[in-house]
Amino acid sequence: MAKKINSPLEKKSAGLRPVTKKNLVTLGIVTVFYVLFQTLSSLGVLKNAYQSLLVPICYSVIMAVSLNLVVGVLGELSIGHAGFMCVGAYCGAFFSVVTKNSFEIGWLRFLIAMIIGAVAAAIAGFLIGIPVLRLKGDYLAIVTLAFGEIIKSVVNVLYIGRDDAGFHIAMDSAKVGLQEGGVMILNGPQGITGTPRNSNFTVGFILVMLTLIIVTNLMDSRTGRAVMSLRDNRIAAESIGVNVTKYKLTAFVISAAIAGVAGVLYAHNLNALTANTNNFGYNMSIMILVYVVLGGLGSIRGSVIAAALLYSLPEIFRGVGQYRMLLYAIVLIVMMIVNNGAFFVQYKEKLKHRIRGGRKEAA
Amino acid sequence: MKVKQILALVLALVMCFALASCGEKKPTDTPSDTPDVTEDAPQGDVSFEKEGVIKLGGIGPITGDLAQYGVAVQLGAELAVAEINAAGGINGYEVAFKMEDDTGAADIAVNAYNALKDWGMQTLVGTVTSTPCVAVSAEAVNDNMLLLTPSGSSIDAISAGDTCFRVCFSDDNQGIVAADYIADKGLATKVGVIFNSSDSYSTGIKDNLVAEAAKKGLEIVATEAFTNDNATDFSAQLNNVKDAGAELVFLSMYYTPASLLLKQAKDMGYAPIFFGPDGMDGILGMENFDTSLAEGLRYLTPFLENATDDATVKFVESFKAKYPDRASYLNQFAADAYDAIYALKAAYELADVTPETSVSDAGNLLKDALTKVSVDGVTGTAMVWSADGEPQKQPRVAIINNGVVEAA
Numbered sequence: 001m002a003k004k005i006n007s008p009l010e011k012k013s014a015g016l017r018p019v020t021k022k023n024l025v026t027l028g029i030v031t032v033f034y035v036l037f038q039t040l041s042s043l044g045v046l047k048n049a050y051q052s053l054l055v056p057i058c059y060s061v062i063m064a065v066s067l068n069l070v071v072g073v074l075g076e077l078s079i080g081h082a083g084f085m086c087v088g089a090y091c092g093a094f095f096s097v098v099t100k101n102s103f104e105i106g107w108l109r110f111l112i113a114m115i116i117g118a119v120a121a122a123i124a125g126f127l128i129g130i131p132v133l134r135l136k137g138d139y140l141a142i143v144t145l146a147f148g149e150i151i152k153s154v155v156n157v158l159y160i161g162r163d164d165a166g167f168h169i170a171m172d173s174a175k176v177g178l179q180e181g182g183v184m185i186l187n188g189p190q191g192i193t194g195t196p197r198n199s200n201f202t203v204g205f206i207l208v209m210l211t212l213i214i215v216t217n218l219m220d221s222r223t224g225r226a227v228m229s230l231r232d233n234r235i236a237a238e239s240i241g242v243n244v245t246k247y248k249l250t251a252f253v254i255s256a257a258i259a260g261v262a263g264v265l266y267a268h269n270l271n272a273l274t275a276n277t278n279n280f281g282y283n284m285s286i287m288i289l290v291y292v293v294l295g296g297l298g299s300i301r302g303s304v305i306a307a308a309l310l311y312s313l314p315e316i317f318r319g320v321g322q323y324r325m326l327l328y329a330i331v332l333i334v335m336m337i338v339n340n341g342a343f344f345v346q347y348k349e350k351l352k353h354r355i356r357g358g359r360k361e362a363a
Numbered sequence: 364m365k366v367k368q369i370l371a372l373v374l375a376l377v378m379c380f381a382l383a384s385c386g387e388k389k390p391t392d393t394p395s396d397t398p399d400v401t402e403d404a405p406q407g408d409v410s411f412e413k414e415g416v417i418k419l420g421g422i423g424p425i426t427g428d429l430a431q432y433g434v435a436v437q438l439g440a441e442l443a444v445a446e447i448n449a450a451g452g453i454n455g456y457e458v459a460f461k462m463e464d465d466t467g468a469a470d471i472a473v474n475a476y477n478a479l480k481d482w483g484m485q486t487l488v489g490t491v492t493s494t495p496c497v498a499v500s501a502e503a504v505n506d507n508m509l510l511l512t513p514s515g516s517s518i519d520a521i522s523a524g525d526t527c528f529r530v531c532f533s534d535d536n537q538g539i540v541a542a543d544y545i546a547d548k549g550l551a552t553k554v555g556v557i558f559n560s561s562d563s564y565s566t567g568i569k570d571n572l573v574a575e576a577a578k579k580g581l582e583i584v585a586t587e588a589f590t591n592d593n594a595t596d597f598s599a600q601l602n603n604v605k606d607a608g609a610e611l612v613f614l615s616m617y618y619t620p621a622s623l624l625l626k627q628a629k630d631m632g633y634a635p636i637f638f639g640p641d642g643m644d645g646i647l648g649m650e651n652f653d654t655s656l657a658e659g660l661r662y663l664t665p666f667l668e669n670a671t672d673d674a675t676v677k678f679v680e681s682f683k684a685k686y687p688d689r690a691s692y693l694n695q696f697a698a699d700a701y702d703a704i705y706a707l708k709a710a711y712e713l714a715d716v717t718p719e720t721s722v723s724d725a726g727n728l729l730k731d732a733l734t735k736v737s738v739d740g741v742t743g744t745a746m747v748w749s750a751d752g753e754p755q756k757q758p759r760v761a762i763i764n765n766g767v768v769e770a771a
Contacts, residue, residue, distance in 0.1 A: 048477035056470060153590060156561045173570050190563035193497055193519050272469045272497035272519070274563065277591065279468065315474050324464060325426050 023216040026301040034205040053315055055269045057308045058204025059262040062211045064291035064307035065300055066258035069215055072298035074251040075231030077141040079285045080148025081259055086280035087124045088117035088260025090155050093195040093267035097185050100196055110198040114264050121260020122253050129252040148285055152275045160186040191274035199269040211258050216300055227251045412455035415718035420484035421462040422475045423491030429467040431645055432696045436491045436513050437462040439697030442685055443704035453711045456718055469498035476502050485725050488703050493517035500527045507723040513699035517563050521752040526726045528733055528752040530699045537640050537663055538571025540758045546579035553584045555609030557600050559616045560588035568640050569615040584609050594620040597627050611636040618646035625656040641695055648691035654766040661771055664761045665742035666698035678741045702740035709736040
């Protein structure tokens with residue numbers, strides 16, 4: 001399988017730019033993994049425990065890549081990214097639950113839910129981005145953290161029900177005032193239950209590929225270069241006429257929209273959607289930041305690998321029982337030290353050199 | 364420099380492997396020195412008539428904020444399994460119980476469920492907390508696996524299908540029972556409620572308490588909310604219920620925030636009657652908690668350690684004998700889990716389910732059998748289940764007197 005994917009690349013590679021080649025390799029790696037795990041799972045070889053990790057890995061990867069757009073490419077530290085995932089998850093799940101019985105075609109409903117989730121998260125990103133992006137550095141980080149928490153808190157006090165008269169929205173469950181036969185859709189901290197479970201590995205894979213294509217192409221575009229110039233030297237960029245607000249907002253909104261899609265994928269993977277610190281609060285935001293930092297700021301391929309690896313580690317450690325989370329923490333520390341250590345960096349460089357050297361000789 | 368780094372790396376790796384091998388020896392992660400019931404051959408001289416093992420899985424928070432509940436369920440279930448095995452097992456087969464950690468999160472619980480399926484679980488005793496139970500019950504219904512949660516009390520926890528049952532009361536039932544008790548005993552007429560609005564357990568009980576209070580002629584003078592993120596300062600909420608003239612304050616929450624709240628109430632000199640749901644159970648076992656603060660606190664509980672009925676006495680004795688240094692886990696969660704295993708035993712025996720029965724067939728047989736058995740357990744005598752999975756038993760109210768939990 002791996003050969004099939006690589007062969008057309010090699011033929012063309014002489015004419016491809018290094019950036020394009022690098023991106024294609026990333027897409028190739030993801031495809032190989034998809035084909036491998038999809039085959040294993042359809043053959044029934046893959047354990048149930050690993051099968052249930054496939055979709056979560058997909059949304060972790062999407063979250064990491066989208067946050068990398070803000071942290072790595074735009075160079076602004078955002079630690080409220082899970083908030084956008086939350087917006088996407090709730091809007092998408094709300095739509096799906098409302099139309100569950102009236103919409104016959106499952107995939108189309110799921111697609112619309114995705115679009116709704118992405119648009120809602122983008123709007124949230126836009127509204128939040130206007131005040132937030134006026135700040136810099138630590139201040140920006142803290143304000144994004146606060147906005148992430150606000151989003152989580154808001155969905156926890158919202159009660160939305162539906163009866164024959166239409167929708168009822170309240171901040172208190174007693175005041176929703178549903179008629180006989182009415183149904184609560186969003187039930188405060190109990191969240192949304194009964195979301196149709198449309199997420200699967202194939203959908204997750206398609207979304208990961210789309211995310212990668214969007215983000216890598218954005219980075220390689222005029223807009224992307226403008227965004228990166230802001231990161232590298234804001235004053236110099238401004239002096240040559242780069243519109244700071246416009247490009248900052250563009251990157252922020254695109255990143256939020258992608259996070260919204262990840263949220264929709266999350267919401268349709270479980271039928272119990274609640275917002276707490278571990279899934280949409282700062283714990284999650286920090287976790288995504290860890291994926292991005294470990295993978296390397298600005299490195300899309302790094303984000304993909306780090307997210308997939310770090311999400312699955314706690315599950316792989318199930319064998320050690322109660323020491324699971326302790327072991328995870330230790331491995332995380334070791335990885336952070338080693339990944340950044342002089343020894344490993346040198347080794348990576350050497351390895352890169354060898355691979356490149358080998359290719360040149362072959363050519 | 365380089366040498367140091369390599370050395371650090373090697374040492375870290377050694378530590379990891381050491382930990383990993385520690386774990387492998389005891390895959391059930393029983394945090395005690397008791398014999399391992401799940402993996403080892405039958406203990407002592409009990410010999411089982413038949414080959415094969417009945418595999419029961421458990422899911423709950425073994426690590427994290429809610430670990431107190433998960434570990435209690437694990438200990439209670441393992442105690443029951445050890446007793447059953449010592450008495451010859453179920454239908455002549457040995458019973459194995461394996462607990463997996465979900466840290467209280469729905470997505471991790473589904474992962475844990477799948478890991479247990481790989482192990483060969485036939486019936487699930489779990490999950491311990493409500494939200495994960497909603498997600499896992501959907502999976503269990505998909506596989507037509509019988510799910511008996513010891514303590515998942517939200518309405519949705521077992522509404523996914525007809526193979527889902529629970530041992531504890533539902534939140535609905537708790538709120539209603541609490542309001543009835545307050546009204547019938549004439550404890551108070553003006554009631555204030557403080558609840559955690561970011562927690563489904565707290566809001567579920569509060570909603571039903573408020574609804575039932577209206578029917579019973581109780582006046583709810585104030586309902587004050589807090590969230591997980593500001594669960595450290597309750598002075599605003601306490602002042603509001605005090606100003607509203609509440610004679611009784613219903614603490615619709617778990618005991619961790621309640622312990623802080625009681626401290627702050629004492630500091631401001633406010634001493635109404637405090638009443639809580641079963642989440643208060645375990646408050647006296649908290650580390651560094653001044654037990655005098657909880658004096659006079661009343662709460663609903665299905666299990667009282669110093670009750671005098673035979674089942675409770677026997678359970679308490681064997682629990683203390685098996686886990687001498689873990690007495691703080693002797694609470695209703697352990698009792699619920701203990702009863703869950705015995706309820707399953709009764710159902711397995713009635714339906715004559717064996718390890719060879721497929722998960723789906725076992726689900727069909729057991730869901731019928733569970734509605735036909737009557738179990739005399741620690742959390743209530745003559746417990747029976749209806750087809751919707753709800754148990755029927757009499758609730759009890761506990762009061763803390765001189766640092767001891769007593770029946771009120």
